[in-house]
Amino acid sequence: xxxxxxxxxxxxxxxxGRFERYAREAFDDGWTAEEMxxxxxxxxxxxxxxIISTNQxxxxxxxxxxxxxxxxxxxxxxxxxRPNHAYVGLSPGVDFETKLFVKANAAELLERxxxxxxxxxxxxxxxxxxxxYQPIERDYGVTRSLLEVMERWRHPVALITKSQxxxxxxxxxxxxxxxxxxxxxxxxxxxxxxxxxxxxxxxxAPHRRIEAIRMLASAGIPVTVMVAPIVPAINDSEIEAILExxxxxxxxxxxxxxxxxPLEIKDLFREWLHQHFPDRATRVMTLVRQMRNGRDYDxxxxxxxxxxxxxxxxxxxxxxxxxxxxxLDKPRLALDHTQFRRxxxxxxxxxxxxxxxxxxxxxxxxxxxPFDHESDENT
Numbered sequence: 424x425x426x427x428x429x430x431x432x433x434x435x436x437x438x439x440g441r442f443e444r445y446a447r448e449a450f451d452d453g454w455t456a457e458e459m460x461x462x463x464x465x466x467x468x469x470x471x472x473x474i475i476s477t478n479q480x481x482x483x484x485x486x487x488x489x490x491x492x493x494x495x496x497x498x499x500x501x502x503x504x505r506p507n508h509a510y511v512g513l514s515p516g517v518d519f520e521t522k523l524f525v526k527a528n529a530a531e532l533l534e535r536x537x538x539x540x541x542x543x544x545x546x547x548x549x550x551x552x553x554x555x556y557q558p559i560e561r562d563y564g565v566t567r568s569l570l571e572v573m574e575r576w577r578h579p580v581a582l583i584t585k586s587q588x589x590x591x592x593x594x595x596x597x598x599x600x601x602x603x604x605x606x607x608x609x610x611x612x613x614x615x616x617x618x619x620x621x622x623x624x625x626x627x628a629p630h631r632r633i634e635a636i637r638m639l640a641s642a643g644i645p646v647t648v649m650v651a652p653i654v655p656a657i658n659d660s661e662i663e664a665i666l667e668x669x670x671x672x673x674x675x676x677x678x679x680x681x682x683x684x685p686l687e688i689k690d691l692f693r694e695w696l697h698q699h700f701p702d703r704a705t706r707v708m709t710l711v712r713q714m715r716n717g718r719d720y721d722x723x724x725x726x727x728x729x730x731x732x733x734x735x736x737x738x739x740x741x742x743x744x745x746x747x748x749x750x751l752d753k754p755r756l757a758l759d760h761t762q763f764r765r766x767x768x769x770x771x772x773x774x775x776x777x778x779x780x781x782x783x784x785x786x787x788x789x790x791x792x793p794f795d796h797e798s799d800e801n802t
Contacts, residue, residue: 430461431624433498434505434516435694438687464496466523466559474532475547482724484755485581488551489533491565493524496557497585497626500695501652504552506686515687520625523559530568537576537766544763547573549582556586558625570595573604576766579758583608583649585623587631590638597642603759608647608678609636611665613658621699622657633672640673645756651680653738655710656703662738663745670749677751679742681730682711689719710734 429435477487494508498520505515513522526532536542549555555566573580574595582589582605589596589607599605613619614629627635639646648669653659666677684692696704708719714730715721721730729735746752 429517431498432462432517432520433500433502433622433624433695434520434691435698436691437514437517438690439514462517462521464521464523464559466525466563468527469493469524470528471526471532473536474526474529475536476551480724482728485546485548485551487545488548489529489569490551490553491526491529491549491555491569492553492557492559493526494519494522495553496520496523496559497554497623499585499623499626500692501622501654501682501684501688503683503685503688505688505691507552509687516691523557525559525563525565527563527565529565530572533569533572534576534766537572537578537763540765542765544578544760546579546581546758546760549580550584554584554586554626555582556584556588560586560588567592567595570599574599576764577602577604577762579604579760579763581606581608581758583610585610585612585626585632587627587635590635593638593642593644596639596644600642600644602762604762606645606647606756606758607639608649609639609669609674610649610651611636611669612651612654613661614664614668615658615661618658621695622654633668636669636674637672640675645676646674647676647678648674648751649678649680650742651678652682653679654682654707655714655734656707657700659738662741666742666745666749666751670751674751675753676755677742677746679738680728681714681735681738683727684711684720685722 474489475487476490479486493511494513495502495504502519505519508515508519508522511524513519549566549569560566570580570592572578580599584607589609596605596607609632611629611632612623616628616630619626619629636646636648648666650662650665653662662679669677682692693704693708696707700707712718713732714735716731721727729739743752
């Protein structure tokens with residue numbers, strides 16, 4: 424039996440990105456009988472020029488973020504970050520999962536940024552357009568090196584992941600959380616392993632994410648569960664079950680985002696639907712368009728995250744009732760920015776009058792979901 428070379432990958436094709444002059448498409452011309460080998464993951468270290476990205480999107484809860492990797496081996500078919508690979512001349516399809524880039528100098532750049540006299544501390548979101556704990560983090564450790572910089576200079580940090588590898592860094596995160604400087608969000612899209620296996624092929628299994636929530640919460644790290652994305656007719660029936668399971672594991676807040684299909688993702692997702700859920704494909708896309716004013720996607724701020732229309736309202740109502748029922752509607756945790764210490768610059772001097780400050784943890788009520796895990800304001 425010939426093994427599918429795309430086994431363990433999310434996308435089914437590798438169409439050219441939107442900026443390419445010529446389109447390419449693979450096809451079988453019948454002239455070769457060679458068995459295609461499974462695709463390997465290729466990792467390219469790069470020296471980034473900057474490390475903190477900023478945004479002015481009014482519908483997400485952070486304005487600066489760090490993404491230590493480009494691309495993501497998890498291969499989630501719905502990932503809104505896929506179109507970013509087109510900026511480097513690669514496909515948002517299979518390339519996004521197999522041709523990865525690591526920002527080898529990330530920690531050095533962050534410390535240098537902190538040292539600038541003009542820098543003002545604000546919570547940094549780690550994981551906006553890549554998973555900071557994807558499999559290659561085991562080898563490269565860039566995420567941990569960034570957290571070490573955050574701890575050294577007492578800078579507030581929030582992170583989002585769907586990987587159990589986050590528990591490796593519980594030591595740092597727990598110390599930061601004790602000072603009111605850290606919180607985490609875990610994405611749980613489904614509790615069914617069969618769905619997770621094809622929708623998020625190289626991400627942690629659902630039960631492992633639940634265990635990560637339990638371990639983080641037990642260590643005193645505030646945890647939000649993100650039910651994201653909610654895909655009509657695929658995982659929408661699980662909203663309440665996911666929230667209950669995560670609340671029992673120790674999550675203290677919750678958020679959600681409905682499926683988004685910007686740019687190349689709409690075609691990739693349709694291919695995936697017909698491959699894995701051909702019996703539901705029409706219904707899924709019909710409901711998606713109902714939430715998007717008759718289109719596959721509506722990028723308008725205020726609508727892109729939650730959609731609009733009767734179906735979107737039904738999801739919103741169900742979610743609101745569920746988080747109230749399971750105690751996940753607590754005020755959002757605001758991290759403390761007052762403890763930040765500026766690194767000593769070359770030829771410079773740290774504040775002679777610096778004093779230790781007791782950690783301050785405050786709870787504030789803000790609009791929107793506790794975490795909206797993205798930073799690309801244009802999609």
